[in-house]
Amino acid sequence: MTRFALKDLIDDRPEDGVFRINRAMFRDEELFNLEMRHIFEGGWVFVGLATQAENPHDYFTTFIGRVPVIVSRDGEGTLRCFVNACPHKGVRLVQKPCGSARMHVCPYHSWTFDSAGANRNIKWQKRGCYGAGFDQENHDLAAVAQFGEYRGFLFASLNADVPSLEDYLGEARALLDLVADKSPEGVELVPGRVRFTYRANWKMQLENCSDQYHFTSTHPSYIRILEQRAKEKSDDVVEASLGASDFWQEGAKGVTGGTFSFDHGHVLNWGAMGVSAASPDFERAEEIAGRLGEPRRNWIFNMRNLTIFPNLQIADNASSQMRVIRPLGPNLTEMQTWCIAPRGESAEARRFRIRQYEDFFNPTGMATPDDTVCYEEAQTGMAEQERGWLQGHARGFTATQDGGNPFSDMLGMTPARNVVADAQLCDESLFQSYYKAWAERMAEVVQ
Amino acid sequence: MSALQAELAHLLSHEARLLDESRFAEWIDLYTPDCLYWMPAWREDGTLTQDPDTELSMIFYRGRRNLEDRVKRLNSGHSVASNAMTRVTHMVTNVILDEDDNATARTRAAFLVNVYDARTSLTHNFFGSYRHAFRRDGEAWKISEKIIHLQNEVIPTMLDIYSI
Ligand code: FES
Ligand SMILES: [Fe+2]
Numbered sequence: 001m002t003r004f005a006l007k008d009l010i011d012d013r014p015e016d017g018v019f020r021i022n023r024a025m026f027r028d029e030e031l032f033n034l035e036m037r038h039i040f041e042g043g044w045v046f047v048g049l050a051t052q053a054e055n056p057h058d059y060f061t062t063f064i065g066r067v068p069v070i071v072s073r074d075g076e077g078t079l080r081c082f083v084n085a086c087p088h089k090g091v092r093l094v095q096k097p098c099g100s101a102r103m104h105v106c107p108y109h110s111w112t113f114d115s116a117g118a119n120r121n122i123k124w125q126k127r128g129c130y131g132a133g134f135d136q137e138n139h140d141l142a143a144v145a146q147f148g149e150y151r152g153f154l155f156a157s158l159n160a161d162v163p164s165l166e167d168y169l170g171e172a173r174a175l176l177d178l179v180a181d182k183s184p185e186g187v188e189l190v191p192g193r194v195r196f197t198y199r200a201n202w203k204m205q206l207e208n209c210s211d212q213y214h215f216t217s218t219h220p221s222y223i224r225i226l227e228q229r230a231k232e233k234s235d236d237v238v239e240a241s242l243g244a245s246d247f248w249q250e251g252a253k254g255v256t257g258g259t260f261s262f263d264h265g266h267v268l269n270w271g272a273m274g275v276s277a278a279s280p281d282f283e284r285a286e287e288i289a290g291r292l293g294e295p296r297r298n299w300i301f302n303m304r305n306l307t308i309f310p311n312l313q314i315a316d317n318a319s320s321q322m323r324v325i326r327p328l329g330p331n332l333t334e335m336q337t338w339c340i341a342p343r344g345e346s347a348e349a350r351r352f353r354i355r356q357y358e359d360f361f362n363p364t365g366m367a368t369p370d371d372t373v374c375y376e377e378a379q380t381g382m383a384e385q386e387r388g389w390l391q392g393h394a395r396g397f398t399a400t401q402d403g404g405n406p407f408s409d410m411l412g413m414t415p416a417r418n419v420v421a422d423a424q425l426c427d428e429s430l431f432q433s434y435y436k437a438w439a440e441r442m443a444e445v446v447q
Numbered sequence: 448m449s450a451l452q453a454e455l456a457h458l459l460s461h462e463a464r465l466l467d468e469s470r471f472a473e474w475i476d477l478y479t480p481d482c483l484y485w486m487p488a489w490r491e492d493g494t495l496t497q498d499p500d501t502e503l504s505m506i507f508y509r510g511r512r513n514l515e516d517r518v519k520r521l522n523s524g525h526s527v528a529s530n531a532m533t534r535v536t537h538m539v540t541n542v543i544l545d546e547d548d549n550a551t552a553r554t555r556a557a558f559l560v561n562v563y564d565a566r567t568s569l570t571h572n573f574f575g576s577y578r579h580a581f582r583r584d585g586e587a588w589k590i591s592e593k594i595i596h597l598q599n600e601v602i603p604t605m606l607d608i609y610s611i
Contacts, residue, residue, distance in 0.1 A: 052491075060491065097491040192488035192496040192503030196602035199567070221526035225516050236510030334601070339503050351500040355507065364486065364505045366520050369528035369605035376567070376604065377527070 004031060004446045010435050011389060017397055019432055020389040026201040026382040031446075032330040039310050039441045040065030041158045044168045044264075046312035046324060047071055049340075050079060050152045051188045052098065057115045060098040063326060064158055068092050069144060071154060074116035075102070079149065081156045082117040082141035093141070117141035151180040152187065153312070163264075172266035174413035175306050178299055179314055181292055182281060183342030189322065190339035190354060196363035197334050198372040200379035202310075202327035205335065206434055208371055209305050209313045209323075210259070210269045213395065213426035215248050218374055222360070222367045238355040242318050244278035247271030247303065252423035257303065259396070259430040260408060260415035265309025265437025267430045268415075270407075271317075275301045280319070280353035283346055295410035309437050314340065318360035318367070319353050331379055337361060393435075396427030449544065455554050455581060456542040458588055463537035463558075466609045471518040475511060479582055479591045484508040486595040486611060495596060505597065506608075517608050528605050531566035535609055539577070552581045552588070558595075562610050571603050573610050 009031075011020040024031065045064055048071055052060045059072040061084055068084035070093070086093050086106040093104050093113065103120065104113045112121040119139035122128070146157040148165035153176055155165055162168065169176065180186050198205075208214065216223065226243040242248070247256035248271060257271035275285050279301055289297040303317040313323040322340040327333050339357045341350060360367045396419045404414045419427040439446070448456075458477070465474040478484075486506040487496040496502035508514065521529045541557040559574045580592035595611050 097493070099492065190503050191490050191501070193491050194488050194503065194505060194602075195600060196604065198604050218527070221520040221523040221529070224523065224525065225520060229516075234510075234512060236512040237516065347500065354500070354503055358504055358507055362505055363602040363604070364606045366517065366526075369607070370526050372604050373528040373531075373566070 004028075004034075006439060006442075006446050009446065010439060012432070012435075019393050019397065019429070020391070021393055021431075021435060022388045023382040023384070023390060024388065026203060026379065027330050027384075029330050032201075032327070034442060034445050035438075036065045036327065038445060039438065040327065041067060043159055043162050043441055044146070044155045044157045044165065045310060046308060047081060047154045047156045048324075049187070049189060049322075050149055050154055051186075053079060055100065057102050058098075058100045059094065059115065061094050061096065062324075064144065064156055067158060069156065070094055070104075070117075070141070071156075072115050072117065074114070076116075078116075079147075079154065080117055081144045081147040081154075083144065085142075086111055087119070087137075087139050087141070088122075111139070113141050117143060151176055153180075153308075168264055169266070169308065170263050171413045171415055172262045172268070172306070172308060174411045175260075175266075175268055175304065176308070176314075178296070178304065178411075179306075179316070179320075179340070181296070182284065182288070182300060183344050184291065185343035187340050188343050190341050190350070190357075192339075194337045194362055194364075195334060196337075196372070197328070197332060198375050199331055200333065200372075200375035201330055201382070202325050202333045203434070204375035204378055205313075205323075205325050205333060206307060206310070207392075207431055208375065209307055209315060210267050210430055211426075211428070212248070212257070212269050212271070212421075213428065214371070214374070216250065218370045219367050221370070225366065238352070238359060239278050240318060240360075241273070241276070241278045241356060242303075242360075244276045245271065245273040245303070247273065247423065249423060254422065255420055256423045258405075258407065258421040258425075259419045259427040260404075260413075261417040261430045261433035262415050263437075264440075265434050266307060267309075267433050268304060268306050269427065269430060270305070271303035273301055273303050280345065280349040280356070281342070283349050284342070299411060307434075309434060315361070319357035321357065321361045335363075393428050393431045396421070396425060396429035399425060399427065400429045451547055451552065452542065452544040452554075455544060455552060455579075455588065456539075456556075458581070458590075459539045459542060459554065459556055459577070459579065462590070463539045467536055469609065471521065471609075475514050475518060477590050478511045478514060478593075479584070479589045480511050481509070482511050482514075482590060483580075483592040483594070484514060484608075485593070486597055489600045505606075506595075514608070521607065521609075529607065531564065533565065533607075533609070534563040536561045550583045551591075554579045554581075558611070560610050569603075572599075573606065574598055575611075 053073045070084045091108040110123045144156045145160035226240045230243045246252040260268045306314045311325045315321045322338045324336045399419045488503045499507045538559040543555045545553040556577045575596045575598040578594040581588040582591040
């Protein structure tokens with residue numbers, strides 16, 4: 001048993017109007033190891049897009065928690081996911097991030113595996129004087145316990161005892177549909193992956209993606225540049241989609257967006273954005289409306305920050321980004337980021353999407369550094385102290401409703417909870433969904 | 448070493464010095480109004496992206512105006528990532544003159560930038576190669592292209608124009 005009690009980490013007392021998270025959640029080494037075991041290695045996590053291994057024998061490598069894995073398309077075209085470690089002495093079989101190979105030969109003693117993970121050769125096996133026990137063992141690469149695809153999004157679990165992927169994603173599937181349905185051909189990653197690390201806990205990134213409250217405070221330097229660019233309309237600079245909308249502005253009127261929370265920790269925060277030429281998807285506005293109907297089309301143009309717990313985030317705001325969160329320690333996280341784009345869009349739209357992306361999303365751009373520096377400053381403030389409880393999960397408490405609302409009805413989607421917001425509400429109650437999922441996955445070790 | 452090579456190597460050192468000393472207005476003055484400023488990203492297969500219109504870059508700007516925006520943000524006082532007095536020292540070396548005529552020239556060079564982040568008290572470095580193109584402007588040369596190949600692709604928290 002561990003020394004952690006749930007009530008010391010999550011103070012969830014709806015009857016008293018309280019939901020609080022303790023700083024220990026962000027800094028404790030032992031808790032971090034339990035998170036790796038029970039959250040990242042104990043249930044569904046996102047591993048990649050099917051388009052990353054498009055053709056037979058294509059593969060890419062990644063990690064599930066601390067465990068290296070290969071996602072490989074076998075000769076028949078079926079995607080599979082294996083632990084990327086040789087059964088012989090554990091050597092990481094494939095070192096490259098991606099490639100194409102019918103056979104993978106281990107660099108240490110040349111055991112050989114095919115693209116379906118089957119062992120095809122054990123060097124000098126016949127003369128190896130192996131005992132009967134060895135012959136009875138399975139020498140193939142270890143397949144992960146569960147592996148599944150939803151609309152091109154690949155998920156895996158090292159734990160067999162999990163709900164079906166369909167049930168795990170639940171009603172949030174409608175939000176992945178909005179990403180996949182931008183084009184009848186689906187989505188792909190624009191070549192070029194940007195990676196960065198930050199010296200803070202992975203849950204800072206988890207929360208920030210759905211934190212509407214920070215935007216005008218953290219990014220004024222970027223916002224001022226947008227404002228100036230909007231005035232000048234210079235051809236030298238890229239037009240910003242956020243500059244063409246006002247859902248984030250203090251003085252915006254009426255309903256400007258809101259949040260949805262789902263079972264298993266998935267959340268969306270969204271902001272109303274019109275069908276505007278400031279979006280690279282504008283060229284498809286008619287086509288999408290014809291294919292999916294106007295309500296869904298309008299949703300595709302809204303600002304949407306989606307988290308599929310625990311490690312996938314898709315941000316459709318200043319451009320379109322796919323992020324994968326990889327925790328490396330309680331105080332260290334690696335982010336892998338890509339521009340995710342509809343297949344078959346025009347060269348002009350693609351160029352526009354990429355230009356909007358770089359300025360906002362890159363760690364070399366004008367917005368993300370201000371976020372990540374704030375995560376690190378927050379991490380400094382997570383030190384053990386008299387007042388351990390944070391006050392950052394409280395906004396929106398009395399605005400939260402069970403079930404859906406007319407906006408989710410447009411998608412035929414029923415979230416567990418929702419908030420309809422004006423510009424200044426900036427719901428934080430959606431974070432509860434992360435911590436409820438956290439508590440479920442950790443239930444074995446934190447009660 | 449030709450006189451031109453020495454002159455352009457000196458210009459690269461001068462650019463480095465201006466960045467080291469946060470003399471951003473003078474730094475921007477080194478560039479032509481239509482300049483290219485480009486740092487490609489790495490593909491997963493370990494190669495650099497080559498076509499900025501179909502592939503992602505870490506930074507891609509055409510037009511000095513974009514550099515002006517970057518500097519404006521740095522000096523705005525409204526960017527927590529830019530407020531912390533990062534100290535940098537550029538080393539620029541191995542300068543090779545690739546092509547030249549009377550009006551234009553191209554160089555390749557290696558760079559190493561040591562970065563001290565006063566906010567965290569951490570030191571790290573960025574290294575790689577530069578490809579510069581120059582255009583004659585009266586007696587002087589202006590930079591019409593700067594392409595930065597950053598070898599250590601995993602960015603520790605952030606990277607801004609003064610660190611490359
Ligand atoms: S570790 Fe792979 S063959 Fe020995
Ligand atoms: Fe942000």
